[in-house]
Amino acid sequence: MAGSAPLSGPSGGVALVASGSARGEQQISNDQLGQRVDTNDEWIRTRTGIQARRICGPDQSLSGLAADAGREALSMAGWDADSLDLVLLATSTPDDLFGSAPKVQALLGARNAVAFDLTAACSGFLFALITASQFLRTGAMRRVLVIGADQLSSWVDWDDRRSCVLFGDGAGALALEACPADQDGLLGFQMRSDGSRGECLNVPQSRDRRPLVDGSSHQGGHYEPIQMIGQEVYKFAVREVPAILKALLQDTATSADQLDWLLLHQANQRILDAVADRFAIPHSQVLTNLANYGNTSAATIPLMLDEAVRDGRIQPGHRIASSGFGAGLSWGAALLRWQGPS
Numbered sequence: 001m002a003g004s005a006p007l008s009g010p011s012g013g014v015a016l017v018a019s020g021s022a023r024g025e026q027q028i029s030n031d032q033l034g035q036r037v038d039t040n041d042e043w044i045r046t047r048t049g050i051q052a053r054r055i056c057g058p059d060q061s062l063s064g065l066a067a068d069a070g071r072e073a074l075s076m077a078g079w080d081a082d083s084l085d086l087v088l089l090a091t092s093t094p095d096d097l098f099g100s101a102p103k104v105q106a107l108l109g110a111r112n113a114v115a116f117d118l119t120a121a122c123s124g125f126l127f128a129l130i131t132a133s134q135f136l137r138t139g140a141m142r143r144v145l146v147i148g149a150d151q152l153s154s155w156v157d158w159d160d161r162r163s164c165v166l167f168g169d170g171a172g173a174l175a176l177e178a179c180p181a182d183q184d185g186l187l188g189f190q191m192r193s194d195g196s197r198g199e200c201l202n203v204p205q206s207r208d209r210r211p212l213v214d215g216s217s218h219q220g221g222h223y224e225p226i227q228m229i230g231q232e233v234y235k236f237a238v239r240e241v242p243a244i245l246k247a248l249l250q251d252t253a254t255s256a257d258q259l260d261w262l263l264l265h266q267a268n269q270r271i272l273d274a275v276a277d278r279f280a281i282p283h284s285q286v287l288t289n290l291a292n293y294g295n296t297s298a299a300t301i302p303l304m305l306d307e308a309v310r311d312g313r314i315q316p317g318h319r320i321a322s323s324g325f326g327a328g329l330s331w332g333a334a335l336l337r338w339q340g341p342s
């Protein structure tokens with residue numbers, strides 16, 4: 001599905017106004033993980049680029065992280081929480097199975113906003129950004145906060161060295177505002193899903209039948225920890241991410257040398273490097289903070305974006321090609337133009 005041009009209806013623009021982020025308060029190094037599983041810093045660093053990850057402390061929660069990131073974005077934008085029309089939370093690890101966005105809305109004091117969750121694993125933030133933009137383009141809404149947040153540490157099998165070294169906890173937020181079409185900050189997008197390959201990476205449920213009343217039963221069960229076939233996921237990423245980025249660039253008539261930044265889901269430094277090399281994008285233009293955080297799922301893209309906005313690398317007018325990919329399987333890409341607060 002491509003999205004640079006609407007089929008019909010009003011089409012305003014979407015301004016990327018401000019960002020924020022939050023992270024787990026405990027920093028766990030690769031060497032520290034070696035206390036738990038048979039691993040070491042050298043193996044993890046050379047295979048993934050990860051040096052440490054942030055894990056939520058006892059008083060942190062997914063909703064709290066998301067709200068902290070959201071508050072930072074509101075502060076950068078200079079907006080009252082009351083002015084938000086929507087809080088869209090991309091997460092696969094809500095505090096509440098019914099969804100955590102309303103809790104985040106309450107923590108922010110965004111009394112006029114509708115709030116709901118969107119689940120698309122590591123593609124969640126991009127999918128949420130694209131989804132929220134539709135409300136802004138049509139004029140149905142004016143101001144939106146899109147948050148990507150995940151607390152994967154609660155779902156990792158900390159005794160499985162093949163997967164536990166990869167993940168961490170974080171949140172990132174983006175404040176979006178309706179704007180004239182000629183100032184649009186979402187210049188194009190692509191989205192894909194392939195559920196037939198979903199078992200490469202999942203958090204499956206164990207189900208059993210339990211008696212309900214005479215002659216009837218109900219299903220009960222619980223979620224298992226994250227299961228991953230690492231090599232399959234790796235192959236998926238290095239095949240599909242270049243393909244979807246190529247489609248995005250074609251669709252938007254953009255060449256790789258017109259990009260200021262490549263902002264990929266932070267899963268593995270080798271994946272980032274392989275994708276950049278396919279487009280001959282210098283590694284200095286590839287945004288990466290994987291070393292400090294590992295893979296924070298829906299949070300990686302906005303967390304990285306926020307750090308690069310705050311340290312001045314991303315400037316107003318910069319063009320950013322972004323791609324998210326992961327469980328589902330799902331993957332997507334978007335061509336963004338940063339505006340910043342006015």
Ligand code: COA
Nearest residue numbers: 039040043047122161162165230231233234267268325326
């Ligand atoms: N420390 C030390 N050794 C480890 C290890 C660890 N943390 N994890 C695995 N190993 C061992 C394996 O047991 C295996 O040993 P063996 O040959 O004696 O059986 C060996 O290292 C190679 O394992 P393998 O799984 O083939 O490694 P790999 O080169 O494929 O790298 C990943 C593993 C996970 C780093 C890599 O497959 C990857 O990055 N995949 C993508 C995962 C991902 O990004 N998931 C999220 C997507 S959103």
